[in-house]
Amino acid sequence: xxxxxxxxxxxxxxxxxxxxxxxxxxxxxxxxxxxxxxxxxxxxxxxxxxxxxxxxxxxxxxxxxxxxxxxxxxxxxxxxxxxxxxxxxxxxxxxxxxxxxxxxxxxxxxxxxxxxxxxxxxxxxxxxxxxxxxxxxxxxxxxxxxxxxxxxxxxxxxxxxxxxxxxxxxxxxxxxxxxxxxxxxxxxxxxxxxxxxxxxxxxxxxxxxxxxxxxxxxxxxxxxxxxxxxxxxxxxxxxxxxxxxxxxxxxxxxxxxxxxxxxxxxxxxxxxxxxxxxxxxxxxxxxxxxxxxxxxxxxxxxxxxxxxxxxxxxxxx
Amino acid sequence: xxxxxxxxxxxxxxxxxxxxxxxxxxxxxxxxxxxxxxxxxxxxxxxxxxxxxxxxxxxxxxxxxxxxxxxxxxxxxxxxxxxxxxxxxxxxxxxxxxxxxxxxxxxxxxxxxxxxxxxxxxxxxxxxxxxxxxxxxxxxxxxxxxxxxxxxxxxxxxxxxxxxxxxxxxxxxxxxxxxxxxxxxxxxxxxxxxxxxxxxxxxxxxxxxxxxxxxxxxxxxxxxxxxxxxxxxxxxxxxxxxxxxxxxxxxxxxxxxxxxxxxxxxxxxxxxxxxxxxxxxxxxxxxxxxxxxxxxxxxxxxx
Amino acid sequence: xxxxxxxxxxxxxxxxxxxxxxxxxxxxxxxxxxxxxxxxxxxxxxxxxxxxxxxxxxxxxxxxxxxxxxxxxxxxxxxxxxxxxxxxxxxxxxxxxxxxxxxxxxxxxxxxxxxxxxxxxxxxxxxxxxxxxxxxxxxxxxxxxxxxxxxxxxxxxxxxxxxxxxxxxxxxxxxxxxxxxxxxxxxxxxxxxxxxxxxxxxxxxxxxxxxxxxxxxxxxxxxxxxxxxxxxxxxxxxxxxxxxxxxxxxxxxxxxxxxxxxxxxxxxxxxx
Numbered sequence: 001x002x003x004x005x006x007x008x009x010x011x012x013x014x015x016x017x018x019x020x021x022x023x024x025x026x027x028x029x030x031x032x033x034x035x036x037x038x039x040x041x042x043x044x045x046x047x048x049x050x051x052x053x054x055x056x057x058x059x060x061x062x063x064x065x066x067x068x069x070x071x072x073x074x075x076x077x078x079x080x081x082x083x084x085x086x087x088x089x090x091x092x093x094x095x096x097x098x099x100x101x102x103x104x105x106x107x108x109x110x111x112x113x114x115x116x117x118x119x120x121x122x123x124x125x126x127x128x129x130x131x132x133x134x135x136x137x138x139x140x141x142x143x144x145x146x147x148x149x150x151x152x153x154x155x156x157x158x159x160x161x162x163x164x165x166x167x168x169x170x171x172x173x174x175x176x177x178x179x180x181x182x183x184x185x186x187x188x189x190x191x192x193x194x195x196x197x198x199x200x201x202x203x204x205x206x207x208x209x210x211x212x213x214x215x216x217x218x219x220x221x222x223x224x225x226x227x228x229x230x231x232x233x234x235x236x237x238x239x240x241x242x243x244x245x246x247x248x249x250x251x252x253x254x255x256x257x258x259x260x261x262x263x264x265x266x267x268x269x270x271x272x273x274x275x276x277x278x279x280x281x282x283x284x285x286x287x288x289x290x291x292x293x294x295x296x297x298x299x300x301x302x303x304x305x306x307x308x309x310x311x312x313x314x315x316x317x
Numbered sequence: 318x319x320x321x322x323x324x325x326x327x328x329x330x331x332x333x334x335x336x337x338x339x340x341x342x343x344x345x346x347x348x349x350x351x352x353x354x355x356x357x358x359x360x361x362x363x364x365x366x367x368x369x370x371x372x373x374x375x376x377x378x379x380x381x382x383x384x385x386x387x388x389x390x391x392x393x394x395x396x397x398x399x400x401x402x403x404x405x406x407x408x409x410x411x412x413x414x415x416x417x418x419x420x421x422x423x424x425x426x427x428x429x430x431x432x433x434x435x436x437x438x439x440x441x442x443x444x445x446x447x448x449x450x451x452x453x454x455x456x457x458x459x460x461x462x463x464x465x466x467x468x469x470x471x472x473x474x475x476x477x478x479x480x481x482x483x484x485x486x487x488x489x490x491x492x493x494x495x496x497x498x499x500x501x502x503x504x505x506x507x508x509x510x511x512x513x514x515x516x517x518x519x520x521x522x523x524x525x526x527x528x529x530x531x532x533x534x535x536x537x538x539x540x541x542x543x544x545x546x547x548x549x550x551x552x553x554x555x556x557x558x559x560x561x562x563x564x565x566x567x568x569x570x571x572x573x574x575x576x577x578x579x580x581x582x583x584x585x586x587x588x589x590x591x592x593x594x595x596x597x598x599x600x601x602x603x604x605x606x607x608x609x610x611x612x613x614x615x616x617x618x619x620x
Numbered sequence: 621x622x623x624x625x626x627x628x629x630x631x632x633x634x635x636x637x638x639x640x641x642x643x644x645x646x647x648x649x650x651x652x653x654x655x656x657x658x659x660x661x662x663x664x665x666x667x668x669x670x671x672x673x674x675x676x677x678x679x680x681x682x683x684x685x686x687x688x689x690x691x692x693x694x695x696x697x698x699x700x701x702x703x704x705x706x707x708x709x710x711x712x713x714x715x716x717x718x719x720x721x722x723x724x725x726x727x728x729x730x731x732x733x734x735x736x737x738x739x740x741x742x743x744x745x746x747x748x749x750x751x752x753x754x755x756x757x758x759x760x761x762x763x764x765x766x767x768x769x770x771x772x773x774x775x776x777x778x779x780x781x782x783x784x785x786x787x788x789x790x791x792x793x794x795x796x797x798x799x800x801x802x803x804x805x806x807x808x809x810x811x812x813x814x815x816x817x818x819x820x821x822x823x824x825x826x827x828x829x830x831x832x833x834x835x836x837x838x839x840x841x842x843x844x845x846x847x848x849x850x851x852x853x854x855x856x857x858x859x860x861x862x863x864x865x866x867x868x869x870x871x872x873x874x875x876x877x878x879x880x881x882x883x884x885x886x887x888x889x890x891x892x
Contacts, residue, residue, distance in 0.1 A: 015515070019515060020515075022515075022517055023515045023516055023517040026516075026517040026520075026521075027425075027429055027516065027517075029421055030421045030422065030424045030425035030428075030429060031425050031429070032421075033417070033418045033419075033420075033421025033422040033424075033425060034421070034422035034425040034426060034430075034436075034439045034491075035439070036418050036422065036487070037422060037439055037442045037443050037446055037487065037488070037491065038438060038439060038442045040446065040484060040487070041442050041445060041446050041449075043457070043461070044449065044453065044454070044457045047456075047457050047460045047461060048453065048456065048457070051456075051460060098355065099355045099358055099359055100359070102351060102352045102354075102355030102356065103352070103355050103356040103359040105352050106352040106353055106355065106356040107356065109352075111349055111352070111353065112353075120356050120359070120360060122612075123360045123363050123364075124359050124360065124363070126363060126605065126608060127359075127360075127362060127363040127366075129541065129542070129545075129604055129605065129608045130363070130366055130367075130545075130601060130604070131544075131545025131546070131547070131575060131600060131601070131604065132545070132546075132547065132548075133545070133547040133575045133578045133579050133582075133597075134366065134370065134545070134578065134597045134600065134601060135366060136578075136579070136582065137578055137582045137593055137594065137597055138365075138366045138369055138370070140582055140583075141369075141373075141582075141590070141594075142365070142369050182362040182366075185359055185362075189359060213341050213342070213344075213345050214345060214349075215344065215345045215348045215349070216341070218348075236448070239448045240448075242450070243448075243449070243450025243451070243452070243453070244450070245450065245451060245452040245547075245548040246547045246548050246575075246579060249579075250579065250582060250583070270450055270452045270548075273452050273453075273455075273456060274452055274548055274551060277455075277456060277459070277552055278551060278552040278555075288456075289456070292452075292453055292456050295450060295453065296449070296450075296453055299448055299449065299450055300445065300448075300449075302448075303444070303445055303448035304445065306448075307441065307444050307445070
């Protein structure tokens with residue numbers, strides 16, 4: 001036991017009330033900060049849903065399958081934008097998946113010296129840092145003019161197919177798809193690379209040990225072991241592609257007239273919001289909220305599935 | 318010895334040599350070539366975009382670009398000074414909101430939360446929020462702040478823009494704080510609690526400083542991403558052809574580089590298009606610098 | 621060089637399977653093991669023993685070019701197998717691994733069914749026979765058939781550690797190699813599983829040349845015909861250690877009449 005003198009040296013042996021107060025209020029503050037995330041997420045859902053009630057009541061599910069967008073007659077349907085969202089995200093994924101996974105394999109295997117692999121990895125990551133609006137600018141002034149003659153050839157030779165049935169005149173769905181590829185490629189590459197790196201080295205040794213060639217090992221052993229992570233990354237990219245706004249808005253042409261053609265202008269839900277939300281009034285506003293709600297639900301579903309898939313991967317290894 | 322198999326008997330020493338004509342070796346070379354070409358294709362867009370931004374942007378860089386306002390349509394000259402300033406203002410507002418909330422939330426997840434449904438929900442929500450399209454964030458902030466004139470009666474404002482951006486930054490800040498704090502050794506935490514330090518003291522004086530570098534890396538990365546965002550700003554911060562003036566300017570519409578690029582890219586005037594390229598150049602330089610800085614900080618942290 | 625093994629090389633040269641000729645292995649230009657001369661006899665079990673860090677696993681992995689997977693690992697000298705230098709630029713490492721199989725320290729079954737674990741290697745080696753028969757025979761040889769026969773479609777990862785390791789042995793046998801390398805195959809296993817694997821090895825040595833790395837001297841005595849003792853010494857340059865071969869002889873002689881003092885010290889437990 002300390003003597004009386006020593007006791008006085010430790011004035012704070014008993015915690016004063018204010019210290020306890022600081023301690024508990026700090027904890028409460030962090031809890032409320034964490035709750036903000038949930039609050040914001042729920043508020044976003046409520047706000048978007050609330051805004052769309054009027055339009056939902058008036059058009060119901062017909063809204064999703066009709067392609068009229070006519071503020072003058074108060075006729076609204078977003079089939080054009082849904083088709084645009086679906087076709088741009090689907091086709092951009094179709095292109096970006098092999099590119100992204102191929103790149104990921106190239107930079108996780110030792111085909112070239114590590115320095116070069118690291119540089120490729122960093123360059124792809126930096127690509128993700130380029131703002132979407134800058135890519136849109138580049139698409140308008142560089143990519144689309146370059147692409148147009150090529151697309152015109154496509155139109156002239158394959159114009160009888162509905163997907164190529166309109167003359168490329170400028171902004172359109174195809175350039176939008178290509179700019180989306182540029183935007184989602186880094187996501188797929190980065191997540192595939194992480195998933196491939198997580199495959200235990202022992203599995204690779206096992207494949208080589210029974211005499212597998214490098215690509216036999218990659219195809220039959222390494223990729224299957226990484227597949228759920230890669231699939232999660234692909235879904236994450238799909239969510240991004242569906243919700244991507246600026247670059248697409250700038251290059252897709254923002255046409256509400258439905259057409260199957262990929263060479264002509266089209267629209268996506270996100271582009272429609274960017275274009276019209278600021279200036280809309282009356283029942284158009286509610287219809288835009290309805291469109292936003294549809295987009296929100298679609299991305300939410302895709303994101304949640306991708307979360308679950310990535311989580312399953314981390315449980316496995 | 319092995320009557321059932323004929324594999325071994327066919328082998329001779331020459332078989333050990335690499336046979337380039339063997340189908341599996343052709344297959345291997347073919348796939349390697351494909352993977353290499355794909356990597357090349359993956360790198361090309363960055364090179365192309367960067368070189369155009371530099372070529373078209375640099376030629377327009379001069380002092381006036383930083384000090385003057387955008388010209389009226391049809392006029393020559395001018396600059397993007399107000400947009401540069403505006404991007405800084407809006408990004409700073411976003412950072413000032415996102416850092417306390419995000420770091421606070423991250424501290425809760427890493428230091429306080431037990432494995433329960435609440436913390437799982439927050440982690441899940443953080444990931445989901447990260448996936449919400451940025452344009453929807455704009456719609457959301459427009460609805461609760463701009464159209465209701467919630468903040469001292471102003472509609473479109475720098476503050477509304479900053480709030481929209483902060484929602485985008487929030488998930489990244491939370492996640493990096495959470496992960497950064499988890500990297501701190503538990504022994505350190507036990508040591509601090511063991512000498513009778515309170516949880517508050519332990520976190521603010523031991524664990525948080527230890528996790529500073531990874532958290533800063535994530536925060537800088539999220540700032541650089543926010544600075545380039547456009548969609549949440551077009552109907553929150555809107556745009557302005559004038560300089561922000563005084564404290565009131567926080568409650569007025571404000572120009573930003575990203576919205577300027579968007580607006581000017583679709584105008585039919587050469588002068589505006591050139592300004593859009595110059596703005597892209599400045600934005601990209603700023604963002605890449607932040608990116609490289611955060612990378613450097615991250616490498617410093619891992620040492 | 622001081623590390624030249626004391627045993628005369630001719631003495632063992634009757635039927636050589638793999639011959640190491642002045643092998644030095646570097647990681648990033650730092651020598652891990654240096655100047656190894658060793659003739660490994662055919663149709664026998666050879667054990668590589670020694671303290672940790674002596675390079676015995678590195679030597680083993682060099683025999684089927686497994687070290688190729690490690691960045692910055694390089695080998696000088698010659699590894700002769702079947703009349704060819706395995707490190708000749710003309711050599712295809714994939715061919716080498718098909719003829720010199722390997723069992724690893726940690727059981728590493730593919731995350732596929734038990735059947736597929738066996739069939740995978742055989743198939744890529746161009747096996748055209750009856751796969752069911754091969755799977756059964758391999759599993760029997762590895763003494764794991766009884767535990768597996770009712771769940772051939774279950775994942776290989778669902779087995780216990782010892783069963784997984786025997787599955788990995790079966791997988792290696794199924795590719796019909798001439799040599800099987802085993803890198804501390806029992807270090808992750810319990811004593812009963814270890815015993816079963818040792819019994820399996822007694823069966824296997826009738827058909828294959830086996831080279832096993834072990835840190836368990838009793839195991840070396842129990843399973844091997846020949847033993848190579850590796851040791852590590854401080855580098856002359858001052859940093860780190862480098863492994864070298866001290867003595868290579870019949871297991872009997874190594875453990876009862878070692879020539880080198882270091883061997884004597886090691887087997888009597890005085891260090892390592």
